[in-house]
Amino acid sequence: MRRKDREIRDLDQLEDILKECDAVRIAAQDEAGLFIVPMNFGYRLEGEKLTLFVHSAPEGRxxxxxxxxxxVAFELDCGHALRTADTACGHSFTYRSIMGSGMIRPLTDREEKKVGLGAVMEHMTGRTWDFPDDAVDRTAVFALEVAQWTGKSNQAG
Incomplete structure (x- = not known):
């Protein structure tokens, strides 16, 4: 990271960003090339080990x-605000972000899928949910086991 003064290393601050963000963008590659997709997500942070969970319809690219x-690579950001100035070059943008990469894998066990879906719904709604087996069975759920991640902040000063 070029701007070390903006780097976030503190796990509590990183988790604050995770809590505030409502979408993660995941970049992947297939035979047609690179693509990026925004998705709602949930997460589990155990010590420094971060796992992101996403879900989808069972078919598609x-x-x-x-x-x-x-x-795959991922990015999430929040806290957006334009900071104006008297000159065009004096403008700036406030944000907090996390970027990283890791291994993505499908969850196939029904109970494991429920854990992933539970993490997504808890993050998005703040509460726990029960999931009917038939709905779980027709939903694709993935775990992104993060290998490396960094936080960055450009807040108003």
Whole structure:
């Protein structure tokens, strides 16, 4: 990271960003090339180990690519605000972000899928939910096991 003064290393601050963000963008590659897709997400942070969970309909380009497993990149950001100035070059943009990469894998066990879906719904709604087996069975759920991640902040000063 070029701007070390903006780097976030503190896990509590990183988790604050995770809590505030409502979408993660996941970049993957398939035979047609690179693509990026925004998705709602949930997460589990155990010590420094971060796992992101996403879900999808069971068919489509992203699902096919994610089912192949392998390394993907991700990005999430929040706290957006334009900071104006008297000159064009004096303008800036306030944000907080996390970027990283890791291995994505499909969850196939029903109970494991429920854990992933539970993480998504808890993150998005703030509460726990029960999931009917038939709905779980027709939903694709993936875990992104993060290998490396960094946080960055450009807040008003």
């Amino acid at each position: 992203k699902v096919d690519a994610f089912r192949q497993g392998g390394v």
